[in-house]
Amino acid sequence: MKRIILSTESGADLPKDLVEKHQIQVVPMHVIMDGKDYLDGKVSVEDVFQFYDRSKAIPSTAATNVHEYHDLFTNIRLKYPENIIIHIGYTSKASASFQSAVIAAEDFDDLYLIDTLNVTGGLGAVVMYAANLLEEEPEISHEYLIEKIYSIVPKTRLAFLPGSLDFLKAGGRVSNLAYIGGALLKIKPCIELKEGKLVSTRKYRGKMDSVAEKLMNDYFNEYDIDRKQLYLIYSIGLDERIKERLEEVSKENGFENVRWMQAGAMISTHAGPGGFGIAGIER
Structure with a gap:
């Protein structure tokens, strides 16, 4: 039976211990300050606030791009051969990130994308619902898991x-x-x-x-x-x-x-x- 791997964006704000426990694959979004592009998760929140204190301007943000999603999905396949990837994504209504994932996914089989229409803890709640269900029922089919995830997105x-x-x-x-x-x-x-x-x-x-x-x-x-x-x-x-x-x-x-x-x-x-x-x- 193929293993199910979950992925999401850094905008889910998942704590590191939960990411490691459930082996959730997280792709970074971007924070831009002084014209420099920083990966979310690699730049500290303190740096963001200090930048504002100095400049009175907030950093801009950017979505994960197609190339980064392609690398994410490729690396998952290399790390976990014979797997099914379920990507649980940041709302498509507030970021281009999900559309980038859609484009990248065209080159992969057994890859499913779910738009949660949510961000930060809302997105994280959906990811953790899937992770906990997968932990409770390790033999669950990907079709049933996807159906269950879709059922709680509007709730x-x-x-x-x-x-x-x-x-x-x-x-x-x-x-x-x-x-x-x-x-x-x-x-x-x-x-x-x-x-x-x-x-x-x-x-x-x-x-x-x-x-x-x-x-x-x-x-x-x-x-x-x-x-x-x-x-x-x-x-x-x-x-x-x-x-x-x-x-x-x-x-x-x-x-x-x-x-x-x-x-x-x-x-x-x-x-x-x-x-x-x-x-x-x-x-």
């Missing part, structure tokens, strides 16, 4: 609060007027994935400690998330006391397992320092 919910309006303003994602009003009123927009697109769905007012808890409560009220697993995402700078409280709230709401994911350099260019997100799969 995967991600919401996050950018840590800094400065990053949204510098990236052209909010107007100067909205930035000034938001800063004065301490307003934080909630960003969710709707049909693969990043959409501001509501606004919260206050400090991150209270706002993050409000987001969690709204999220739990709106979505019937499977209590077996919850993913919490943070960008560097989120206060440890806030993280502890959010984990307590998760446990109070009946979640058996809560896993923190740190936003990598690419995602942090959008979230800014001190950001918070939550991801899970509806029952």
Whole structure:
């Protein structure tokens, strides 16, 4: 029986221990600063924030290209002969990365691509769903595994609060007027994935400690998330006391397992320092 290998992009923000445990193959996306191209995962989040502090400009990002996907799939075949590759990808509605994978995949057999229509912890939740199912049922057919993954894609919910309006303003994602009003009123927009697109769905007012808890409560009220697993995402700078409280709230709401994911350099260019997100799969 052919072995099933899972792959994804660095934009899934999967912790290294989970990548190693499940032998998930991760291809990097790109962060560009001062005209230099850095691989996401090789450049630190601290470098991204220091670049902004110096220049007051956020780095740009770029998708994984066709050549990189071709190398990824070739290396998987060399490392794991006689395998089936299932690539679980970053939303095609917010990046050209998935289309690059589609083009590269034309040269390979037994290679299947799934557009999760999600990013960071939402994408990571889908990858981990597949990895855990594969661990529980090692003899599972690739057809059934793909069917199961597709079934939870529309039920995967991600919401996050950018840590800094400065990053949204510098990236052209909010107007100067909205930035000034938001800063004065301490307003934080909630960003969710709707049909693969990043959409501001509501606004919260206050400090991150209270706002993050409000987001969690709204999220739990709106979505019937499977209590077996919850993913919490943070960008560097989120206060440890806030993280502890959010984990307590998760446990109070009946979640058996809560896993923190740190936003990598690419995602942090959008979230800014001190950001918070939550991801899970509806029952």
